[in-house]
Amino acid sequence: MSNSLYGPLPDVAEDAGYTGAPERRGFFTDTSVCIGCKACEVACKEWNAVPDDGFALTGMSYDNTGALGASTWRHVAFVEQTRPRQVGDGGDTRWLMASDVCKHCTHAACLDVCPTGALIRTEFATVVVQSDVCNGCAYCVSACPYGVIDRREDDGRAWKCTLCYDRIGDGLEPACAKACPTDSIQYGPLDELRERARARLDALHEEGVTEARLYGEDENDGVGGAGAFFLLLDEPEVYGLPPDPVVTTRDLPAMWKWAGGAALALAGGVALSFLGRR
Amino acid sequence: MVPRAEFRSYYGRPILKKPRWKAPHMPGYLYLGGLSGASSTMAALADATGRQRLALTGRITAAAAGTAGAGLLVAELGRPERFLNMLRMFKPTSPMSVGSWILAGQGGFTMAAAASAVTGIAPGLGRAAGAAAAVTGPLVATYTGVLLADTAVPAWHEAYRHLPLLFAGSSLASGGAVTMIATPRGDAGPARRMALLGAGLELAAAGALERGMGLRERPELVSEPYRTGRAGVLLRTGRALTVVGAVGAVAASRSRAAGVIAGLALTGGALCTRFAVLYAGHASAEDPKYTVIPQRERRTVS
Numbered sequence: 001m002s003n004s005l006y007g008p009l010p011d012v013a014e015d016a017g018y019t020g021a022p023e024r025r026g027f028f029t030d031t032s033v034c035i036g037c038k039a040c041e042v043a044c045k046e047w048n049a050v051p052d053d054g055f056a057l058t059g060m061s062y063d064n065t066g067a068l069g070a071s072t073w074r075h076v077a078f079v080e081q082t083r084p085r086q087v088g089d090g091g092d093t094r095w096l097m098a099s100d101v102c103k104h105c106t107h108a109a110c111l112d113v114c115p116t117g118a119l120i121r122t123e124f125a126t127v128v129v130q131s132d133v134c135n136g137c138a139y140c141v142s143a144c145p146y147g148v149i150d151r152r153e154d155d156g157r158a159w160k161c162t163l164c165y166d167r168i169g170d171g172l173e174p175a176c177a178k179a180c181p182t183d184s185i186q187y188g189p190l191d192e193l194r195e196r197a198r199a200r201l202d203a204l205h206e207e208g209v210t211e212a213r214l215y216g217e218d219e220n221d222g223v224g225g226a227g228a229f230f231l232l233l234d235e236p237e238v239y240g241l242p243p244d245p246v247v248t249t250r251d252l253p254a255m256w257k258w259a260g261g262a263a264l265a266l267a268g269g270v271a272l273s274f275l276g277r278r
Numbered sequence: 279m280v281p282r283a284e285f286r287s288y289y290g291r292p293i294l295k296k297p298r299w300k301a302p303h304m305p306g307y308l309y310l311g312g313l314s315g316a317s318s319t320m321a322a323l324a325d326a327t328g329r330q331r332l333a334l335t336g337r338i339t340a341a342a343a344g345t346a347g348a349g350l351l352v353a354e355l356g357r358p359e360r361f362l363n364m365l366r367m368f369k370p371t372s373p374m375s376v377g378s379w380i381l382a383g384q385g386g387f388t389m390a391a392a393a394s395a396v397t398g399i400a401p402g403l404g405r406a407a408g409a410a411a412a413v414t415g416p417l418v419a420t421y422t423g424v425l426l427a428d429t430a431v432p433a434w435h436e437a438y439r440h441l442p443l444l445f446a447g448s449s450l451a452s453g454g455a456v457t458m459i460a461t462p463r464g465d466a467g468p469a470r471r472m473a474l475l476g477a478g479l480e481l482a483a484a485g486a487l488e489r490g491m492g493l494r495e496r497p498e499l500v501s502e503p504y505r506t507g508r509a510g511v512l513l514r515t516g517r518a519l520t521v522v523g524a525v526g527a528v529a530a531s532r533s534r535a536a537g538v539i540a541g542l543a544l545t546g547g548a549l550c551t552r553f554a555v556l557y558a559g560h561a562s563a564e565d566p567k568y569t570v571i572p573q574r575e576r577r578t579v580s
Binding site: 005058060066067069077079109112113114115116117118133134135136137138139141142143144145146147148149150151152153155156157158235237238239240241242243244245248249251252254255256258259260261262263264265266267269270271272273274276 | 285286287288289291292293294295297298299315316319320323324327354355356357358360361363364366367369371372373374375378412415416417419420421423424427428429430431434435438439442443445446449450453454467468469471472475476479559563566569570573574576577
């Protein structure tokens with residue numbers, strides 16, 4: 001239990017109360033092979049019957065969904081960069097594309113703060129909202145350090161990626177991974193994905209792509225490692241990802257201590273006020 | 279002035295979602311919960327020291343404010359008809375779950391105490407309920423600091439030391455203020471002292487927050503949302519009103535009119551403070567610099 005708010009957690013499902021749970025499942029999104037086709041966005045919408053999220057043109061390259069949200073569970077970011085590279089290589093324009101998704105954190109703030117138990121940890125160690133329980137308090141919306149989950153205003157409830165809970169339980173891969181034509185989105189047991197990602201990172205570094213880095217694979221990070229992690233070609237914030245997110249509940253014991261002190265101060269203040277004669 | 283921050287982002291878009299909690303519901307609830315909490319504690323002490331007029335005011339205020347505050351909370355839900363799901367479980371990792379149970383206790387105890395005080399039925403049970411509300415009261419007034427701080431919103435999370443103290447002070451001042459207005463001068467002595475003590479704590483905590491005192495990472499940046507924009511204006515207005523109210527509370531021992539003016543000013547100050555905290559949170563979630571810069575520095579250092 002010492003690690004249950006923060007830090008590495010060897011068996012996430014067991015910590016959540018499961019016995020004999022299957023291996024932890026997750027996503028490895030290798031953005032170096034993403035071609036920006038948005039098949040993941042479309043497949044996700046189709047399979048999960050997610051309503052449209054507006055048809056606005058943002059002017060942000062080919063990105064017209066903008067960010068993850070209640071009705072956008074996969075979001076492909078497009079970043080156009082013109083910058084000097086190696087001598088003789090002439091300062092190319094490069095186009096970064098990355099399909100973002102819920103991180104299914106080891107320590108998920110949304111799950112921690114949910115007051116109704118609508119957000120649950122599944123046996124695959126993923127995080128899912130039970131829409132028949134959610135009462136739309138929106139605490140999860142403010143708690144997520146990645147800005148993933150949101151409340152659908154016409155519906156009143158919070159929604160996000162389920163890692164296709166209904167598919168993986170049947171041995172199928174999630175719709176986005178299934179539809180991805182370049183295997184930029186890979187689904188599988190998390191340990192296997194981490195190994196594959198490290199091998200890919202080494203290969204890219206050997207090829208001279210020194211800017212390649214993994215994001216969210218480290219179980220010593222602020223969320224205890226993400227169930228959905230990424231290979232990026234620039235700093236995380238360039239893709240709209242926080243550089244060093246920390247689960248807010250890490251500090252919860254300290255917060256309650258200060259609140260307890262403040263409650264005592266209030267009670268003491270009232271008591272002090274009764275010391276006078278009138 | 280904070281120097282212009284250098285950082286990278288995705289088209290300047292926010293990383294965090296803007297909190298769905300909005301005005302007037304959330305700040306209204308923060309104010310009413312604080313008022314209810316301070317009033318119920320005051321009522322119990324007034325009862326114990328034989329100040330029946332003061333106890334009656336406190337019990338009615340505590341019950342009315344608690345009920346109205348809970349109503350605002352329900353109205354802010356996306357699915358208000360499911361508000362009872364809040365009591366589906368007790369979940370220590372969720373300040374909102376813990377708070378719902380505290381609020382349920384506060385509501386029950388203050389209603390019972392007020393009903394008994396007004397009707398004269400079951401005075402023994404009424405006093406017992408009032409005594410229980412003296413315990414839940416300070417918790418209702420201060421847990422809200424944890425409620426806001428236990429989020430990814432930089433201006434709230436980083437202020438987890440300040441917010442409970444700010445709310446404690448503001449609640450003391452609010453309870454004293456309403457009691458000064460509703461109670462004859464001769465009975466309101468403890469309320470005037472509560473108002474003064476509360477105003478002092480509120481001013482100190484808000485001042486520290488505004489200056490970034492006691493914030494760990496990048497204090498001048500993290501506290502910026504409390505100094506600028508709508509939150510900054512509200513916090514400064516609240517301070518002016520609270521100072522006026524504190525001065526008025528001193529004069530209120532000789533003049534009922536001064537007591538009423540002080541009560542109104544302190545109430546206005548407490549409301550401004552709560553709205554300021556909400557808007558500071560919104561501002562800090564909407565600008566990616568508050569998310570990226572402290573995190574980027576943390577990574578560079580470690």
